[in-house]
Amino acid sequence: MQRRVFASCGQEAFFEGHVHALRTLGGVPRSKIRYDNLKSAVAQVLGLSRARVETDRWIAFRSHFNIESFYCRPGIEGAHEKGGVEGMIGYFRRNHFTPVPEVDSLAELNEMVDQWDLHDGHRRIGSRPRTVDEYFAVEQPLLMPLPEEPFETGRLFTPRVDRYSQIAVRTNRYSVPTRLIGKRVRVVLHASHLVVYDRNVEVARHERLIAKGSCRLDLDHYLEALIRKPGAFPGATALEQARSAGKFTPVHDAWWAQARKVHGERDGTRALIEVLLLNRHLAHEHVVARLATALRAGALTADAVALEARKAAQTEDEPTTGASILPVPGQAPANVTSLHEWRLAHLPPDTRPLPSVAPYDQLLRRRRTSGSDHREGEAQ
Secondary structure, rough: OOOOOOOOOOOOHHHHHHHHHHHHHHOHHHHHHEEEEOOOOEEEOOOOOOOOEOHHHHHHHHHOOOOOOEEEHEEEEHHHHHHHHHHHHHHHHHHHHOOOOOOOHHHHHHHHHOOOOOOOHOOOOOOOOOHHHHHHHHHHHHOOOOOOOOOOOOOEEEOEEOOOOOEEEEEEEOOOOHOOOOOOEEEEEEOOEEEEEEEOEEEEEEEEEOOOOOOOOHHHHHHHHHHHHHHHOOOHHHHHHHHHHHHOOHHHHHHHHHHHHHHOOOHHHHHHHHHHHHHHHHHHHHHHHHHHHHHHHHOOHHHHHHHHHHHHHHHHHHHHHHHOOOOOOOOOOOOOHHHHHHHHHHHOOOOOOOOOOOHHHHHHHHHHHHEEEEEEHHHH
16 A cells, blocks of 8 residues: 655645555556545535546546546445555554654655555565565556656646735745736646746745645745845845745844944845845855855855855865865954955956057147147138
């Protein structure tokens, strides 16, 4: 049995669970697959028969994988038709989810579930002579092959970006870059996340919100607007969410506070926003590490942080050439080189001759000559 944990119970999770199970098994069962009468698959139960009106996307999904469905009777009458599944769910919950595991993300939890599934494959059920994996090895060659083309399990939406640079998906709101305000974008909603596209280019990716009426904002989406209006930065909701997510660290706060003391509220905040823009081209951990180094050295410009972050990135590839140019605590203080000065120092030598203004002297002589002739004519 293949298991997967999702934050939602929508049709997207139903499809993604199928795809994960079929890929892990390595094929599609040839016989019927039993299903409860869940809304993701069944639009209407027709009387007391086995007939069902299925949802359109479920028909397309099972046709793509060539799945033959079999629906249990609703209520108590159909409880005995899926007793084995219910029993395995109870076994797995008692042995692996009691007590409830503590994890930082669903991805981490699903990795644990995969390991538990592998471990359960080595056990024997009751007094049977073979393990679960040994029985499955006999059945696996009988599976039908998986289709070559993938099936898009996500649900498609085309919302319009409002003036707050947000889109509404289901009952929640998500941010996108401010340059898309007023435009219509394409959103693919998955079980655990959603992806936003401007035409065919990915412009935003968010973890899916579960509670209704919630809002998820990415601080990076608002930086172009905030650098023009730095006074709105301290009270921005996106900043608070970045702090909660750990993307805006205490190191950022300390560097920002010192920059405001030196450069003033407006210019100090702008310098911080310029530092945040570096995350688009440099690794976040490099920027944060060298931001702390810049703070200790008193280097309160985005150029200095950018240069240090690039040096940190070079250290991974060239350990011998990635020394920091900023002073290290306990050593003699060194001069902090700005990014502009560093670029000038690394320019190739200029062998061109110095410009000369001697040819322009000819124009001056001609002007004096023409002026003398004109005065002599007036005198005559």
